[in-house]
Amino acid sequence: MPATKTKPYIGQPLKRVxxxxxxxxxxxYVDDLKMPGMLHMAILRSPYAHAxxxxxxTTTAKAVPGVVAVLxxxxxxxxxxxxxxxxxxxxxKVPKHTVLAGDRVYFVGHPVAVxxxxxxxxxxxxxxxxxxxYDALPAIADPEQALAKDAALAHPDFGTNVxxxxxxxxxxxxxxxxxxxxxxxxxxxxQRVTPMPIEPRGCLTSYHAGEGxxxxxxxxxxxxxxxTLVPGLIGIPENKMRVVAPEVGGGFGxxxxxxxxxxxxxxxxxxLAAPVKWIESxxxxxxxxxxxxAQVGYYEVAVKKDGTVLAIKARSIADLGAYFQLLTxxxxxxxxxxxxxxxxLKAVRMDLTGVYTNTMATDAYRGAGxxxxxxxxxxxxxxxxxELGLDPVKVRLKNFPKPxxxxxxxxxxxxxxxxxxxxxxxxxxxxxxxxxxxxxxxxARKAGKIFGVGLSTYVEICALGPSKIMPAGxxxxxxxxxxxxxxxxxxxxxxxxxxxxxxxxxxxxxDKLGVPMEDVVVLRGDTNVxxxxxxxxxxxxxxxxxxxxxxxxxxxxxxxxxxxxxxxxAKKVSFKNGTFVAGKKSIGWPQLAGEAYVAKNLPxxxxxxxxxxxxxxxxxxxxxxxxxxxAVEIDRDTGQVKIVKYVAVDDCGPQINPLLVEGQVQGGxxxxxxxxxxxxxxxxxxxxxxxxxxxxYAMPRAGDIPVYIMGSTVTPSTxxxxxxxxxxxxxxxxxxxxxxxxxxDALSPFGVRxxxxxxxxxxxxxxxxxxxAR
Amino acid sequence: xxxxxxxxxxxxSHSHEVEPRLLLVDFLRDLCNLTGTHVGCExxxxxxxxxxxxxxxxxxxxxxxxxxxxxxVTTIEGLARTGKLHPVQEGFWECHGLQCGYCTPxxxxxxxxxxARNPKPSRDEICxxxxxxxxxxxxxxxxxxxIHYAADKEGK
Numbered sequence: 001m002p003a004t005k006t007k008p009y010i011g012q013p014l015k016r017v018x019x020x021x022x023x024x025x026x027x028x029y030v031d032d033l034k035m036p037g038m039l040h041m042a043i044l045r046s047p048y049a050h051a052x053x054x055x056x057x058t059t060t061a062k063a064v065p066g067v068v069a070v071l072x073x074x075x076x077x078x079x080x081x082x083x084x085x086x087x088x089x090x091x092x093k094v095p096k097h098t099v100l101a102g103d104r105v106y107f108v109g110h111p112v113a114v115x116x117x118x119x120x121x122x123x124x125x126x127x128x129x130x131x132x133x134y135d136a137l138p139a140i141a142d143p144e145q146a147l148a149k150d151a152a153l154a155h156p157d158f159g160t161n162v163x164x165x166x167x168x169x170x171x172x173x174x175x176x177x178x179x180x181x182x183x184x185x186x187x188x189x190x191q192r193v194t195p196m197p198i199e200p201r202g203c204l205t206s207y208h209a210g211e212g213x214x215x216x217x218x219x220x221x222x223x224x225x226x227x228t229l230v231p232g233l234i235g236i237p238e239n240k241m242r243v244v245a246p247e248v249g250g251g252f253g254x255x256x257x258x259x260x261x262x263x264x265x266x267x268x269x270x271x272l273a274a275p276v277k278w279i280e281s282x283x284x285x286x287x288x289x290x291x292x293x294a295q296v297g298y299y300e301v302a303v304k305k306d307g308t309v310l311a312i313k314a315r316s317i318a319d320l321g322a323y324f325q326l327l328t329x330x331x332x333x334x335x336x337x338x339x340x341x342x343x344x345l346k347a348v349r350m351d352l353t354g355v356y357t358n359t360m361a362t363d364a365y366r367g368a369g370x371x372x373x374x375x376x377x378x379x380x381x382x383x384x385x386x387e388l389g390l391d392p393v394k395v396r397l398k399n400f401p402k403p404x405x406x407x408x409x410x411x412x413x414x415x416x417x418x419x420x421x422x423x424x425x426x427x428x429x430x431x432x433x434x435x436x437x438x439x440x441x442x443x444a445r446k447a448g449k450i451f452g453v454g455l456s457t458y459v460e461i462c463a464l465g466p467s468k469i470m471p472a473g474x475x476x477x478x479x480x481x482x483x484x485x486x487x488x489x490x491x492x493x494x495x496x497x498x499x500x501x502x503x504x505x506x507x508x509x510x511d512k513l514g515v516p517m518e519d520v521v522v523l524r525g526d527t528n529v530x531x532x533x534x535x536x537x538x539x540x541x542x543x544x545x546x547x548x549x550x551x552x553x554x555x556x557x558x559x560x561x562x563x564x565x566x567x568x569x570a571k572k573v574s575f576k577n578g579t580f581v582a583g584k585k586s587i588g589w590p591q592l593a594g595e596a597y598v599a600k601n602l603p604x605x606x607x608x609x610x611x612x613x614x615x616x617x618x619x620x621x622x623x624x625x626x627x628x629x630x631a632v633e634i635d636r637d638t639g640q641v642k643i644v645k646y647v648a649v650d651d652c653g654p655q656i657n658p659l660l661v662e663g664q665v666q667g668g669x670x671x672x673x674x675x676x677x678x679x680x681x682x683x684x685x686x687x688x689x690x691x692x693x694x695x696x697y698a699m700p701r702a703g704d705i706p707v708y709i710m711g712s713t714v715t716p717s718t719x720x721x722x723x724x725x726x727x728x729x730x731x732x733x734x735x736x737x738x739x740x741x742x743x744x745d746a747l748s749p750f751g752v753r754x755x756x757x758x759x760x761x762x763x764x765x766x767x768x769x770x771x772x773a774r
Numbered sequence: 775x776x777x778x779x780x781x782x783x784x785x786x787s788h789s790h791e792v793e794p795r796l797l798l799v800d801f802l803r804d805l806c807n808l809t810g811t812h813v814g815c816e817x818x819x820x821x822x823x824x825x826x827x828x829x830x831x832x833x834x835x836x837x838x839x840x841x842x843x844x845x846x847v848t849t850i851e852g853l854a855r856t857g858k859l860h861p862v863q864e865g866f867w868e869c870h871g872l873q874c875g876y877c878t879p880x881x882x883x884x885x886x887x888x889x890a891r892n893p894k895p896s897r898d899e900i901c902x903x904x905x906x907x908x909x910x911x912x913x914x915x916x917x918x919x920x921i922h923y924a925a926d927k928e929g930k
Contacts, residue, residue: 025810249876
C-alpha cells in the first residue's frame with residue numbers, strides 16, 4: 001500500500017492509539033499477569049516508627065497449609081540488596097538500606113518479614129501469625145524538631161539527625177541585602193504529600209534456571225534504571241536480566257524507584273525456583289512507597305521600594321525520611337536550582353539541611369523540588385507586593401527578563417533556553433478578563449463575600465538533561481525500523497505510563513516518514529526490546545525520547561535515499577510525503593523496504609535492512625513556563641474554598657498533540673488542588689502514620705475540579721530541533737502557588753498574609769475568626 | 775468449607791466452589807479471568823473495582839462472591855460485547871478521558887450507571903455520579919467531558 005498521507009499529524013488533537021485496550025478492560029497491568037506455578041509474596045511491616053526487634057517467631061505462620069516460606073532479615077539481607085541510592089551527594093553517614101529490617105525498625109511500614117504462599121488468602125492468614133516482639137524507642141517525625149539539641153535520633157548510631165548540608169550561593173548576597181530598601185521575610189512549610197497512583201506497586205519475577213536469566217515485570221517508570229542497578233544486587237549478570245514495565249497505572253515519581261520488594265521478589269524467585277508475585281496493598285502504598293515535598297523554609301527577599309526584586313535567601317530543612325531511596329537527598333537541591341523563578345535576581349543563596357526522621361523516605365513526586373521552588377518564589381512575590389503596597393502583576397512584570405535576553409543565565413547558574421513570560425501573563429489576563437475579574441472581586445467584597453484573585457508566573461526545568469548533570473546519563477535512545485512489509489516499528493528507551501507517547505510518537509514518525517499513523521507501532525517498557533533507555537520522569541519523554549527518534553529517522557531517510565537513487569537509476573532523489581522522487585520516477589517505503597531486506601539489488605557497500613538506532617544527548621534542559629490565574633470564593637460559615645475561575649496558559653513550545661498537553665496540564669493542576677486544599681501526609685509525634693488509607697488521605701474528587709479556561713503560547717526551545725519543552729509536571733508546578741495566592745488574597749482583608757498548606761476549611765475558618773470575620 | 779456460587783458474568787454463567795470469604799473481585803479476576811476490573815484500595819473508596827451487580831454499580835473489592843450468587847454481573851469486558859463500544863467507552867476515547875487507564879474501567883461502569891439513571895445529567899450531577907471513583911491522572915475534567923459526550927450520543 002503506497003503512503004497516501006498528506007495532512008500533518010503534528011499539532012492535531014488526535015485521540016489516543018493506546019485507549020481501545022484500556023477502555024475495554026483488556027490491557028495487562030502487572031497483577032493481570034499469571035504464570036504456571038506462581039507463588040505470592042507478602043510483607044509484614046513495622047507498626048512502630050522506631051523500635052528494637054527482640055524476637056521474631058515464624059513457626060506458627062510456617063505451619064499454615066499452603067505456606068512455602070517465611071523469611072526474616074537474617075535469612076535474606078546477606079543474599080540480596082541493599083536498596084540503592086543513585087544520587088551523587090556527599091552524605092557523611094548513610095544508613096544501609098537492607099531489603100528487610102535487621103534488629104531495628106526505623107519507620108512505620110519498614111519491612112520486617114516476608115511470607116510466600118500459593119494463595120493470597122492463605123498468605124494474609126500466615127502474615128497475621130508471625131509474632132514480632134518490639135521494644136519501642138523514641139522516634140522523631142518532625143524535620144524541624146529533629147534539629148533540636150534534645151531531639152530523639154532517627155538513627156542513634158549517627159549521633160545526629162543531620163544527613164547533610166548543601167549550599168548554593170551566587171552573587172554578592174550581603175552587599176545586595178545591604179543595598180535593599182526592604183527585606184521581606186516569610187517562613188513556609190511545604191507539607192509532606194503522598195503520590196498515590198491508583199495502581200499500587202507490584203511485581204512478578206521469574207528465574208529460568210537453565211538459562212540463568214531473571215525476568216522482572218514491575219509497575220515502574222524506570223525499567224532500564226532497574227536493569228542497570230538490580231542485577232548486581234541479586235547476583236545476576238546485567239545481560240541475563242530482563243525488566244518489563246507492562247501497563248503501569250500511574251507513577252508521578254513514586255515509581256521512579258528501585259524498591260526493596262523488587263529486589264526481594266527477584267531473590268525469592270531464584271531461591272524458591274518458582275515465579276513470585278507481589279502486589280502492594282493501598283495501606284502499604286501509603287506507608288512504604290515514597291512521599292514527596294516535606295520542606296520547611298525561612299525565606300527572605302531583598303527588594304527596592306519600586307518592586308525591583310534583588311535577591312532571595314533561603315534556609316531550608318528537608319525531611320528525607322529514615323532511608324534513602326533512588327534520589328532522596330538530591331531532590332531538595334532542585335528547589336535551590338529553581339530558586340530564581342522567572343526573575344532577574346542579582347544574588348541568591350540557599351542553605352539546605354537534609355535531616356533523617358523516622359518516616360518513609362521522600363523522593364521525586366511530580367515536579368520533584370521544583371513545585372517547592374515555584375511555590376515559595378511565587379508566594380514571596382505576593383508578600384513583596386503586599387508589603388510594598390504594589391500590584392502583584394506589576395511586581396512580576398518588573399522583574400521578568402525580556403524575550404530578547406534569552407538564553408538567560410539565572411542567579412542560580414542555569415541557562416534558560418527561551419521565554420516570553422510577559423507574553424504568557426498577558427494571554428492569561430486576556431483569557432481571565434482580568435479587569436472584569438478584579439471588578440467582580442470588588443463587587444463581591446462589597447456584597448459581603450470573601451473573594452480572592454491570585455496568579456503565579458512559573459518557569460520549570462524539564463527534559464532532564466545533559467548527562468553531565470545527571471547521576472547516570474541524561475541521554476535517550478531510540479530505534480526506528482521500516483519492516484519488510486513497509487510497516488514502521490518504533491522503539492523508545494523512555495517508558496511512558498499514561499502520557500500517551502504511543503500516539504504522539506506515532507504522530508511524529510508519521511509526519512517525518514510520510515506514512516499513515518496506523519502503520520506505526522511504538523514499543524516501550526521492555527529492556528529486551530528497548531536495549532537502552534533512561535526511562536520516563538522529569539517531563540523528559542517527548543523531548544529526549546522524541547529527539548532520539550528524529551535522529552533515527554534522519555539516518556533511515558539518508559540510507560533509503562541511496563537505495564532509491566540506485567533503484568531509480570538517478571544520481572539524486574528528493575524525499576517528500578513518504579516518496580523518493582527523481583524526475584518523473586518515484587518509489588515509496590513498501591517497495592524500498594522489500595528491496596532493502598530481499599537485498600538482491602543493493603548499491604555496492606550498502607547494508608541490507610532499513611533500521612537505525614540513535615542516542616540523543618541533550619545539550620541543555622528545557623524551561624517551559626506559563627501563567628495560571630485563579631479566583632476563589634470562601635464560605636464564611638465553613639471556611640470551604642471554591643475555585644470559581646481557573647485560567648491556565650502554558651508554554652511548552654510547539655505541541656505535538658494539544659489534547660494530550662491539555663490532559664497533562666489538567667492532571668497536574670488536580671494534584672495542586674489536592675496539595676492546596678486537602679492533602680497532607682501526617683505522622684503523629686510518635687511517628688505513627690495517620691494518613692494510611694484513602695479514608696484519611698483526602699485527594700480531589702470530580703466535584704472539586706473547576707471549569708478550566710485553557711490557553712497556550714508557543715515559544716520554541718532553542719535546545720532541540722523540534723523546539724519542544726515537555727509538559728508533564730507544568731500543572732503541578734504552576735497551579736499550587738496560583739491557588740494559594742488567590743486564597744490568601746481572599747483572606748487579606750482579614751489580616752492574613754500567609755497560611756501554610758493545606759488550606760482546609762478548618763484552617764481557613766480559624767483564620768477568619770482570628771481576623772474577625774467581617 | 776467451600777460453597778458453590780453461580781454468577782452470570784457478562785451473559786455467561788460461571789460456577790465455582792469458593793471460600794465464603796472470597797471477594798467478588800477475586801472471583802472475577804482469578805476464576806473468570808476477567809482482569810479488566812481493578813483493585814486500587816481494598817476499602818471501597820477508589821472505585822477502580824466497580825462492576826454492575828443486577829444493573830447497580832457496586833464496589834467488587836468489598837463484596838463477597840457468595841453475596842452475588844445467582845446475580846447478573848456486568849464488568850468492563852461486557853460493555854462492548856457486540857464489538858461496538860458503549861457510548862461511555864466511546865466518550866472516554868474521544869475526550870481523552872483516561873491516561874494510565876487503571877481507574878478507567880470502574881469510572882466507565884459508574885458512568886454507565888449514572889446515564890442509566892439520569893440520561894441528561896448536568897455537570898454537577900456527573901460529578902456527584904462519579905464521586906465514588908478516584909482518578910489521579912486526568913484531573914477529572916476530561917472524564918466529565920466524556921460522560922457528557924456519551925449522554926449527548928445516547929440522547930440522539
